[in-house]
Amino acid sequence: xxxxxxxxxxxxxxxxxxxxxxxxxxxxxxxxxxxxxxxxxxxxxxxxxxxxxxxxxxxxxxxxxxxxxxxxxxxxxxxxxxxxxxxxxxxxxxxxxxxxxxxxxxxxxxxxxxxxxxxxxxxxxxxxxxxxxxxxxxxxxxxxxxxxxxxxxxxxxxxxxxxxxxxxxxxxxxxxxxxxxxxxxxxxxxxxxxxxxxxxxxxxxxxxxxxxxxxxxxxxxxxxxxxxxxxxxxxxxxxxxxxxxxxxxxxxxxxxxxxxxxxxxxxxxxxxxxxxxxxxxxxxxxxxxxxxxxxxxxxxxxxxxxxxxxxxxxxxxxxxxxxxxxxxxxxxxxxxxxxxxxxxx
Amino acid sequence: xxxxxxxxxxxxxxxxxxxxxxxxxxxxxxxxxxxxxxxxxxxxxxxxxxxxxxxxxxxxxxxxxxxxxxxxxxxxxxxxxxxxxxxxxxxxxxxxxxxxxxxxxxxxxxxxxxxxxxxxxxxxxxxxxxxxxxxxxxxxxxxxxxxxxxxxxxxxxxxxxxxxxxxxxxxxxxxxxxxxxxxxxxxxxxxxxxxxxxxxxxxxxxxxxxxxxxxxxxxxxxxxxxxxxxxxxxxxxxxxxxxxxxxxxxxxxxxxxxxxxxxxxxxxxxxxxxxxxxxxxxxxxxxxxxxxxxxxxxxxx
Numbered sequence: 105x106x107x108x109x110x111x112x113x114x115x116x117x118x119x120x121x122x123x124x125x126x127x128x129x130x131x132x133x134x135x136x137x138x139x140x141x142x143x144x145x146x147x148x149x150x151x152x153x154x155x156x157x158x159x160x161x162x163x164x165x166x167x168x169x170x171x172x173x174x175x176x177x178x179x180x181x182x183x184x185x186x187x188x189x190x191x192x193x194x195x196x197x198x199x200x201x202x203x204x205x206x207x208x209x210x211x212x213x214x215x216x217x218x219x220x221x222x223x224x225x226x227x228x229x230x231x232x233x234x235x236x237x238x239x240x241x242x243x244x245x246x247x248x249x250x251x252x253x254x255x256x257x258x259x260x261x262x263x264x265x266x267x268x269x270x271x272x273x274x275x276x277x278x279x280x281x282x283x284x285x286x287x288x289x290x291x292x293x294x295x296x297x298x299x300x301x302x303x304x305x306x307x308x309x310x311x312x313x314x315x316x317x318x319x320x321x322x323x324x325x326x327x328x329x330x331x332x333x334x335x336x337x338x339x340x341x342x343x344x345x346x347x348x349x350x351x352x353x354x355x356x357x358x359x360x361x362x363x364x365x366x367x368x369x370x371x372x373x374x375x376x377x378x379x380x381x382x383x384x385x386x387x388x389x390x391x392x393x394x395x396x397x398x399x400x401x402x403x404x405x406x407x408x409x410x411x412x413x414x415x416x417x418x419x420x421x422x423x424x425x426x427x428x429x430x431x432x433x434x435x436x437x438x439x440x441x442x443x444x445x446x447x448x449x
Numbered sequence: 450x451x452x453x454x455x456x457x458x459x460x461x462x463x464x465x466x467x468x469x470x471x472x473x474x475x476x477x478x479x480x481x482x483x484x485x486x487x488x489x490x491x492x493x494x495x496x497x498x499x500x501x502x503x504x505x506x507x508x509x510x511x512x513x514x515x516x517x518x519x520x521x522x523x524x525x526x527x528x529x530x531x532x533x534x535x536x537x538x539x540x541x542x543x544x545x546x547x548x549x550x551x552x553x554x555x556x557x558x559x560x561x562x563x564x565x566x567x568x569x570x571x572x573x574x575x576x577x578x579x580x581x582x583x584x585x586x587x588x589x590x591x592x593x594x595x596x597x598x599x600x601x602x603x604x605x606x607x608x609x610x611x612x613x614x615x616x617x618x619x620x621x622x623x624x625x626x627x628x629x630x631x632x633x634x635x636x637x638x639x640x641x642x643x644x645x646x647x648x649x650x651x652x653x654x655x656x657x658x659x660x661x662x663x664x665x666x667x668x669x670x671x672x673x674x675x676x677x678x679x680x681x682x683x684x685x686x687x688x689x690x691x692x693x694x695x696x697x698x699x700x701x702x703x704x705x706x707x708x709x710x711x712x713x714x715x716x717x718x719x720x721x722x723x724x725x726x727x728x729x730x731x732x733x734x735x736x737x738x739x740x741x742x743x744x745x746x747x748x749x750x
Binding site for chain 2: 204262264306311312314325361381419421437438
């Protein structure tokens with residue numbers, strides 16, 4: 105008998121579980137409760153047993169803990185080998201993986217070996233039934249993998265009726281992280297994998313992760329620039345406005361590709377997903393990949409010279425105009441307000 | 450830095466719609482996209498992969514072979530590859546390939562790479578801009594049974610049997626060393642792709658697949674028949690090989706729609722509308738009123 109469990113790949117660095125992994129444990133819990141099955145954390149590493157309880161506290165029923173010194177740092181082949189062996193043995197129904205660099209390296213390798221479907225960068229996951237006309241058969245309780253498609257304005261629901269596990273990656277910040285319940289009980293199953301020389305042909309000579317200096321996810325205000333912000337001077341205006349509002353500077357992919365701003369500022373399906381109180385979209389046309397990363401913002405101000413820019417469709421305030429002229433106006437208004445307040449006090 | 454035997458590279462490339470340049474004009478009012486308004490281009494990061502392969506060839510010697518799966522018009526990016534410095538190109542085209550998801554695509558690419566044989570490195574762009582999945586590279590590596598190095602940004606060292614590569618991660622980097630053969634996926638910060646070489650372009654401008662012969666003969670009426678053109682191109686090594694599913698020994702159940710486990714259940718054309726929205730005039734009064742409103746709603750402090 106197979107348990108049809110929902111697995112989550114638990115990523116970690118320096119003894120901390122990646123946010124996205126816990127967000128996915130929360131989503132998996134929701135889905136598992138709908139169909140009455142277990143959530144299983146799949147955790148590989150070296151001396152990481154202490155992390156297992158954290159996975160359980162966020163909603164898992166079980167943690168498969170693969171402990172081995174060769175698993176200390178993420179590497180494709182040893183991690184994939186353990187996963188493939190355990191998947192074959194335990195036959196999970198669903199396997200969710202964070203859309204991090206490592207997650208996006210790991211998931212396709214495993215999916216290829218299992219010859220199963222994999223959908224990248226889902227923005228929503230649901231459980232539903234799917235009717236296949238050719239077979240005149242309804243597949244019950246499939247994973248609906250929902251993602252923007254074809255570079256543009258469509259959202260596709262992808263299903264894998266015939267292969268297992270149903271695999272999907274999801275970017276950090278798309279799902280909400282559940283609150284931890286330290287009292288929650290679960291089972292930790294420790295396994296000791298073995299490796300062959302061919303699993304270990306790749307050596308990591310050095311591994312350096314910088315602490316990110318910007319925190320887009322928690323910023324209450326984000327002032328973001330796109331292709332319509334053409335110069336470094338205009339980007340300086342974004343920074344000035346962000347500072348005035350106590351926020352951070354964000355960017356669309358077009359702006360990052362132009363080299364005016366670093367990749368860590370990128371918002372959207374392939375960047376960070378944000379939900380600030382206020383989002384100022386300056387010169388961002390609003391491709392769906394970008395909107396997917398910010399459309400939950402409480403208030404959106406869009407500034408664009410093109411009155412047909414898609415961003416205007418979701419904006420609360422539409423300003424048709426040049427970024428280089430509108431931003432200084434907003435900055436001036438805010439400064440004057442601040443001065444008036446000081447005089448009044 | 451380099452003490453190596455010649456390294457043979459196979460570069461996997463894709464022709465994609467230019468989704469980066471989606472503007473208001475490309476989108477219709479109902480939220481659908483006017484695909485005709487998007488030109489077909491060489492997937493940007495595949496150009497970085499080609500450049501990396503050409504740089505490796507300059508260091509170690511060896512060959513650069515470029516492969517694409519796509520419709521006959523994908524021959525455009527193969528010609529472009531020849532102009533930039535590729536030694537050989539192959540077009541994988543077959544109606545049976547249609548509807549492939551990343552798994553079925555990687556299987557076809559694997560069959561083609563194995564048919565080419567004698568390779569040390571397979572390179573591909575990290576991801577294609579029409580899907581952004583970044584899955585085909587790792588899946589092809591798995592099917593070939595070789596290690597993968599994703600997010601390759603710089604080749605640090607190549608020796609006869611090993612390659613050392615710097616990987617670009619979200620907030621940092623990693624240096625790894627791996628045995629040959631292996632597969633690299635290359636990021637756009639790796640290099641600046643060289644443009645087409647003018648001399649190569651002059652020499653190879655007639656390079657073509659057979660389905661293009663009619664168009665070429667309209668332009669060059671000296672070729673009296675397709676056969677005459679074919680003989681000329683073959684003689685001058687300008688005939689772009691076209692391989693079908695059968696040519697690469699691909700199993701029918703593993704290609705195209707049949708070989709694709711993912712199915713599209715439904716597609717929604719989304720037109721997102723904010724619940725309440727206002728157009729603000731781009732002048733001092735308009736902006737002052739907007740800010741007053743945001744202050745009133747405690748959005749701005």
